[in-house]
Amino acid sequence: MAEQFLTEAQTKQPELTKHFMHVVKSGDLSHAYLFSGAAGVGKLALAKVTTMALFCLHPDETGFPCGQCNECLRIANNEHPDVLTVQPDGQSIKIEQVRALKREFSKSAVEGKQKVFIIDDSDTMTVGAANSMLKVIEEPLTTVTAFLLTTDYHHILATIRSRTQLVEFPQIQQEALVQFLKQQELSRTEINLALKITNSTTELDQLLADQWLGKMKRQLEGWLTWISKGDARAFPYVQTNLMPLVKDRFSQNVTITMICLIFQDVFNVKFRDQAAADLAFGDVYDLLKSMAQQLSDQQIVSMINDILTTSQLQRANVGFQGILEVITLKCLHVITS
Ligand SMILES: [Zn+2]
Structure with a gap:
């Protein structure tokens, strides 16, 4: 302490x-x-x-x-x-x-x-x-x-x-934030991810507590593995692997943001040719790359829109698992169409 x-x-x-x-x-x-x-x-x-x-x-x-x-x-x-x-x-x-x-x-x-x-x-x-x-x-x-x-x-x-x-x-300053995150022994991609989620140190502290961010990142990478193959196992994965990490409204919002960041990465790989080290999910660069090849720019943009629209259901008090499942189905649908 x-x-x-x-x-x-x-x-x-x-x-x-x-x-x-x-x-x-x-x-x-x-x-x-x-x-x-x-x-x-x-x-x-x-x-x-x-x-x-x-x-x-x-x-x-x-x-x-x-x-x-x-x-x-x-x-x-x-x-x-x-x-x-x-x-x-x-x-x-x-x-x-x-x-x-x-x-x-x-x-x-x-x-x-x-x-x-x-x-x-x-x-x-x-x-x-x-x-x-x-x-x-x-x-x-x-x-x-x-x-x-x-x-x-x-x-x-x-x-x-x-x-x-x-x-x-x-x-x-941003530089001080990066320094702070490095001292928490975060990897380069985890730092990218954290700073794309928030600039508030209070929220960063919350994200890093109990290594939540790293854990959720790995689980979402697992989810993406199924999604990128159009494999329906992505669906039960929501309940078994993602939901145990979602505890409150804050982690719900961050989870949605992280899913959007995945597709933003796909977009940046496809059109900006961004290097793995500059991405939030650069550790699974090959998956991003393969999705970038499969999806058109239209599909990527509408995917991000779909995720955001679906997440609004939160306000209607739809259970969060239901929201993630709908998002998963939409992703699977796009990737297999
Ligand atoms: Zn002393």
């Missing part, structure tokens, strides 16, 4: 991370920060890494925490008695949560002199909670540092905003 926060902060926000390590090393950390930026830009990771840098037993010469000592590990795992992270309880952060935090902080630091609190989604604080929080940061103690995290600082009470140092997180 500690290593993960370090990697995430350094790949998503290299400049800010370097800056904060320097600030900690020179002892210039302010008492309250407001981290503002879109979901997934690395706000929590940077707050954690900065806190680790404060407590780390073996920071390197530039101030970076080691990510391995007991302090770093306990901070990453939310087990450090002097570091508290508050997250919304349901839809909001409630006054009781802030009161509990204040009680904790009125005690002296359990182990050292320093205390840190991190308020995630701080814009969800109720008015009561925000006012209670205001009192904490109005009476700054040199030994307490607060990180308030929000997707949009405009949603934070002006009185709180004026007492914190605003840090605006830039959007993540």
